[in-house]
Amino acid sequence: MRRTIIKESIDLFDKKGYSKTSIQDIVNSIGATKGTFYYYFNSKQELLRDIHLSYIQELLQEQEVILHDQNLTSKDKIRKLILLIIRKIRTHGKSARVFTREIRHLEEEHIQNVNSIKREFRLNFQKVLEDGIDKGEFRKDLRSDIVIFGILGMVNRSYNWYNPDGEVSEEELVDIYMDIIINGLKNKSEI
Amino acid sequence: MRRTIIKESIDLFDKKGYSKTSIQDIVNSIGATKGTFYYYFNSKQELLRDIHLSYIQELLQEQEVILHDQNLTSKDKIRKLILLIIRKIRTHGKSARVFTREIRHLEEEHIQNVNSIKREFRLNFQKVLEDGIDKGEFRKDLRSDIVIFGILGMVNRSYNWYNPDGEVSEEELVDIYMDIIINGLKNKSEI
Amino acid sequence: MRRTIIKESIDLFDKKGYSKTSIQDIVNSIGATKGTFYYYFNSKQELLRDIHLSYIQELLQEQEVILHDQNLTSKDKIRKLILLIIRKIRTHGKSARVFTREIRHLEEEHIQNVNSIKREFRLNFQKVLEDGIDKGEFRKDLRSDIVIFGILGMVNRSYNWYNPDGEVSEEELVDIYMDIIINGLKNKSEI
Amino acid sequence: MRRTIIKESIDLFDKKGYSKTSIQDIVNSIGATKGTFYYYFNSKQELLRDIHLSYIQELLQEQEVILHDQNLTSKDKIRKLILLIIRKIRTHGKSARVFTREIRHLEEEHIQNVNSIKREFRLNFQKVLEDGIDKGEFRKDLRSDIVIFGILGMVNRSYNWYNPDGEVSEEELVDIYMDIIINGLKNKSEI
DNA sequence: GATGAATGAGTTTTCATTCAT
DNA sequence: GATGAATGAAAACTCATTCAT
Numbered sequence: 001m002r003r004t005i006i007k008e009s010i011d012l013f014d015k016k017g018y019s020k021t022s023i024q025d026i027v028n029s030i031g032a033t034k035g036t037f038y039y040y041f042n043s044k045q046e047l048l049r050d051i052h053l054s055y056i057q058e059l060l061q062e063q064e065v066i067l068h069d070q071n072l073t074s075k076d077k078i079r080k081l082i083l084l085i086i087r088k089i090r091t092h093g094k095s096a097r098v099f100t101r102e103i104r105h106l107e108e109e110h111i112q113n114v115n116s117i118k119r120e121f122r123l124n125f126q127k128v129l130e131d132g133i134d135k136g137e138f139r140k141d142l143r144s145d146i147v148i149f150g151i152l153g154m155v156n157r158s159y160n161w162y163n164p165d166g167e168v169s170e171e172e173l174v175d176i177y178m179d180i181i182i183n184g185l186k187n188k189s190e191i
Numbered sequence: 192m193r194r195t196i197i198k199e200s201i202d203l204f205d206k207k208g209y210s211k212t213s214i215q216d217i218v219n220s221i222g223a224t225k226g227t228f229y230y231y232f233n234s235k236q237e238l239l240r241d242i243h244l245s246y247i248q249e250l251l252q253e254q255e256v257i258l259h260d261q262n263l264t265s266k267d268k269i270r271k272l273i274l275l276i277i278r279k280i281r282t283h284g285k286s287a288r289v290f291t292r293e294i295r296h297l298e299e300e301h302i303q304n305v306n307s308i309k310r311e312f313r314l315n316f317q318k319v320l321e322d323g324i325d326k327g328e329f330r331k332d333l334r335s336d337i338v339i340f341g342i343l344g345m346v347n348r349s350y351n352w353y354n355p356d357g358e359v360s361e362e363e364l365v366d367i368y369m370d371i372i373i374n375g376l377k378n379k380s381e382i
Numbered sequence: 383m384r385r386t387i388i389k390e391s392i393d394l395f396d397k398k399g400y401s402k403t404s405i406q407d408i409v410n411s412i413g414a415t416k417g418t419f420y421y422y423f424n425s426k427q428e429l430l431r432d433i434h435l436s437y438i439q440e441l442l443q444e445q446e447v448i449l450h451d452q453n454l455t456s457k458d459k460i461r462k463l464i465l466l467i468i469r470k471i472r473t474h475g476k477s478a479r480v481f482t483r484e485i486r487h488l489e490e491e492h493i494q495n496v497n498s499i500k501r502e503f504r505l506n507f508q509k510v511l512e513d514g515i516d517k518g519e520f521r522k523d524l525r526s527d528i529v530i531f532g533i534l535g536m537v538n539r540s541y542n543w544y545n546p547d548g549e550v551s552e553e554e555l556v557d558i559y560m561d562i563i564i565n566g567l568k569n570k571s572e573i
Numbered sequence: 574m575r576r577t578i579i580k581e582s583i584d585l586f587d588k589k590g591y592s593k594t595s596i597q598d599i600v601n602s603i604g605a606t607k608g609t610f611y612y613y614f615n616s617k618q619e620l621l622r623d624i625h626l627s628y629i630q631e632l633l634q635e636q637e638v639i640l641h642d643q644n645l646t647s648k649d650k651i652r653k654l655i656l657l658i659i660r661k662i663r664t665h666g667k668s669a670r671v672f673t674r675e676i677r678h679l680e681e682e683h684i685q686n687v688n689s690i691k692r693e694f695r696l697n698f699q700k701v702l703e704d705g706i707d708k709g710e711f712r713k714d715l716r717s718d719i720v721i722f723g724i725l726g727m728v729n730r731s732y733n734w735y736n737p738d739g740e741v742s743e744e745e746l747v748d749i750y751m752d753i754i755i756n757g758l759k760n761k762s763e764i
Numbered sequence: 765g766a767t768g769a770a771t772g773a774g775t776t777t778t779c780a781t782t783c784a785t
Numbered sequence: 786g787a788t789g790a791a792t793g794a795a796a797a798c799t800c801a802t803t804c805a806t
């Protein structure tokens with residue numbers, strides 16, 4: 001039941017937004033009553049926090065698997081990290097959107113909590129880039145923090161428009177992103 | 192007065208979010224009464240729509256100046272378009288954040304309206320890229336729609352973390368973005 | 383309207399108790415809506431606090447008039463103080479009962495506040511007794527603090543059973559209390 | 574278990590009040606579940622009634638022992654009756670406070686029931702006074718009903734402020750009360 | 765004896781909106 | 786132009802109670 005509530009809430013939060021989704025809406029759509037909701041959650045806020053924490057924690061765990069893989073070059077790791085994010089769109093697109101959109105509806109304390117995990121995720125990513133720079137895989141003249149913010153912006157925003165069932169597959173999307181990031185748009189054949 | 196209400200609302204919507212900001216909050220912070228609000232606006236919704244429309248319309252107009260400049264290469268135009276967006280952070284950061292965050296609180300009809308202008312802005316951007324490809328400025332093997340989504344994601348998300356008063360200037364930020372986009376990260380000196 | 387709400391609330395709190403009286407009950411009985419209630423009060427708690435504070439503050443003011451009357455002996459003052467309390471039963475019996483019964487439903491902070499005023503009232507009373515002892519009006523062998531607690535207990539509890547429209551008048555009731563307190567029950571004619 | 578529930582409830586009702594104590598609170602603090610509560614009690618109301626009835630019935634029984642003691646003068650009996658009440662503060666202070674404060678949360682029917690026992694207790698007390706008057710122990714010019722209300726008010730209210738572990742012992746407190754009641758405050762040495 | 769899930773009726777509170785003045 | 790009183794619909798939340806197991 002707890003699971004059902006979370007699942008349905010993510011659906012509704014994605015569709016209508018957190019603040020426009022009432023507890024009544026949630027329980028109506030699973031055929032339960034408000035009492036039931038409050039049997040499993042102390043507040044609407046707690047539900048939102050659960051959604052956020054379980055999302056980002058899972059993402060962080062999956063990131064760690066990639067980070068610890070000794071056989072990958074830095075470029076490979078970046079590719080896999082981008083794929084990790086894009087793949088979430090297909091498997092957990094709604095959660096992903098709720099996660100990015102509704103964080104401001106968390107109470108300050110929980111925001112801090114979630115943000116520190118997000119920060120860890122970002123810094124891990126940045127570390128991969130910096131390792132690649134050290135090893136000579138990437139150019140060293142660009143600020144790695146800003147590059148990572150840029151890459152994450154590019155990739156994360158896909159949640160807003162990317163349709164995994166459309167004409168571009170996950171792999172193709174990641175290829176394009178990687179290609180821009182690694183090689184840029186300049187037409188070198190010209191030279 | 193109307194102007195004052197809008198300005199204060201943007202501040203509050205940025206700080207607390209649209210749904211958590213009450214009309215009472217708005218009029219309190221400008222020392223007016225609810226009656227006054229409803230003298231100038233028919234509804235809270237109308238206020239939000241005004242904020243969105245005026246933001247995106249202004250952006251579109253500024254975009255058009257760039258598009259019609261005959262002296263610029265495609266690359267120059269892309270640079271100027273990116274600068275246009277980044278510059279908004281300093282001059283209209285709050286509006287920019289409200290614009291990206293609160294669109295979902297618009298009524299369906301206004302969302303359509305705003306989205307069609309956003310779409311126009313994006314397609315204009317894409318047209319610049321495609322012109323550059325045609326002229327041989329850029330490689331032709333990447334889907335331009337996705338590339339533009341990527342670039343906009345990268346640039347737009349700056350609202351979330353970029354501090355124009357920090358150690359990286361607007362111009363430097365745009366330089367970095369342009370460098371990635373045009374040249375990529377690969378270390379060519381290696382070759 | 384604010385006044386009407388307070389008046390009706392006192393009636394209802396007296397009749398049914400604070401926790402069993404809903405805002406709905408209050409506004410129903412004055413033909414208003416919940417919105418109206420919250421236009422005048424921020425919370426049910428604030429209403430209760432208002433009732434308590436205005437009651438005890440008024441009582442304290444009236445006490446001060448008596449305390450400062452230079453023409454009265456200590457015994458006269460005690461009599462007048464007792465009469466003050468008893469008289470409240472007729473004029474503000476409901477408030478008086480709400481005041482004694484519902485204080486525990488105030489939030490901690492307000493309880494403190496009210497209690498410190500109650501304390502002041504009691505200590506003022508005690509001072510009168512002690513002055514009388516110093517002047518030889520009363521015996522000096524009894525702890526004045528406990529005597530005052532006793533007197534106040536005796537007098538205050540009248541709220542629970544005394545009917546000012548019954549066969550014993552206010553003055554008669556005060557006479558009896560004064561007689562016990564000053565002269566005791568012992569049959570001296572015996573001696 | 575039943576006993577445990579009652580004991581814990583008295584604690585909580587004393588601390589937070591009947592209406593602010595939920596069944597959940599009660600069972601939480603004894604490590605049981607709501608099901609258990611309803612196995613032993615049909616309702617929260619029944620629990621409150623039990624607390625009230627057992628308290629007042631016990632008090633009445635103890636009163637009767639005193640009443641039937643042939644060796645005591647009326648004054649002795651009054652002293653013992655007052656001591657009976659004061660002593661309850663140490664042995665059953667919480668019950669005593671719950672008993673006085675929460676009676677209004679009983680349903681009408683049970684209030685009647687409890688009140689008729691309280692009435693019996695009071696009339697028994699009054700009877701002792703009247704016997705004393707008849708025997709010439711006490712003056713006959715004061716209404717015995719009101720005198721008893723006064724004495725009970727004085728004594729009962731001790732629940733509110735008297736600390737049996739403080740500097741005044743039970744016996745001393747009763748002495749003071751008795752002294753006021755029997756001899757009054759007037760300074761007779763003056764005459 | 766005891767439990768835990770579920771309920772539903774009720775509670776306080778919020779707030780966009782209206783409207784007479 | 787502006788106000789302030791009033792509204793009503795809906796929100797989050799509480800909790801005594803039921804009941805199958």
